[in-house]
Amino acid sequence: MKIGIVGKPNTGKSTFFSAATLAPAEIGSYPFTTIKPNKGIGYVRTPCACKEFDVQDNPANSLCMNGVRLIPVELIDCAGLVPGAWQGRGLGNQFLDEIRKADSLIHIIDVSGGTDSEGRTCKSGEHDPLEDVKFLENEITMWLANILKRDWSKVVRTAETESKDIPSQLEERLSGLTITRSQILEAIRRTELDAEKLTAWSEEEFLEFVNVLRQISKPMLIAANKIDMPTAEENLERLQKSNYLVVACCAEAELALRRATEKKLIDYRPGDCNFQINKPEQLNESQIKALETIREKILIIFGSTGIQEAINAAFFRLLNMVTVYPVEDLEYLADHKGRVLPDAYLVPYGTTARQLAYLIHTELGESFIYAVEARGKKRVGEDYKLKDRDVISIVSAKKRA
């Protein structure tokens, strides 16, 4: 699973990335600080099943911090995007190629309006961040349209001379962009265009199709960053009135909290609404003041720094995923090595027990007989739709070699 962190230059993408992954990334108050994308591991946060089942767990594919399960996901911090990037302006193509493999996007905007459309610092409130949202959508749509356009006449010709259907052809063209056949079919359905008659599509209809395909295949939420700055809150209110999924963020605050946690100066779990200072004697007056400002101006007012909330929303709201814990031994909720609740999987809502078996191992999928859901201690069939935080044991016919 991959999330692309995108937006115009100087909005705090690398700060967000660094806070979420604790991987080093260059941060600077000028455009195009990032030239080559940074890649790192961040975490989706969910209440761990260990609390509810009252067991001491031994996580293997994820982490558990005092009853909070952290599941690793890949984050890609992209170079900033300026208007015309799809035609190669700025560092355009480098950025866009990085999001080919992204499952969803977090659009980092400077909600204070203190950065102009090219990423140069300006007075707070001078730039309207709502414009950034439109601009980025347009850039990605145009980039996608351009890729499709390259082969469009060939697609049209093949469609008319051969019997190969349009969705299959488009899927071939778009396979490098992690766009699936069902997403293509959904875009055709939503736009109500005639997939049998591509020659009849006007330029406008073609772009409409690509735009809808973008929304379906690269769903995006807005991280309204720099919420600590003047004029940020009124812009946030305006953004929230639009149809977007918006999360208020202060990447700088999260980075400070994560670094202090790393040094064991404070107790804080990403996404928490508060923290505790462990070793006040090791902090000087200005450090304590900075931490207290974060508590008062960010955590108390907004409930968190927003970084964890944005990553969680990308998986649980944009991609509609649930967390499941496969185990082998139902009594001890353990795997064959005796590790309790070892793995947490993120799977799309609607995934069945058998599909989960296939995800774990092809052979387990093939020899699936039934599954047992541990909470209700209920036997369930192959079509059972997994629910969030299900602990599930799969019973299979053991195949002999």
Ligand SMILES: Nc1nc2c(ncn2[C@@H]2O[C@H](COP(=O)(O)OP(=O)(O)OP(=O)(O)O)[C@@H](O)[C@H]2O)c(=O)[nH]1
């Ligand atoms: N006030 C405030 N400043 C922030 C916040 N997050 C980042 N910044 C500052 O914004 C500037 C740009 O941060 P970067 O993380 O380098 O931005 P970027 O989007 O990666 O920039 P490019 O790589 O140039 O595209 C730096 O001066 C950061 O310290 C925040 O939450 N609040």
Ligand SMILES: [Mg+2]
């Ligand atoms: Mg950067």
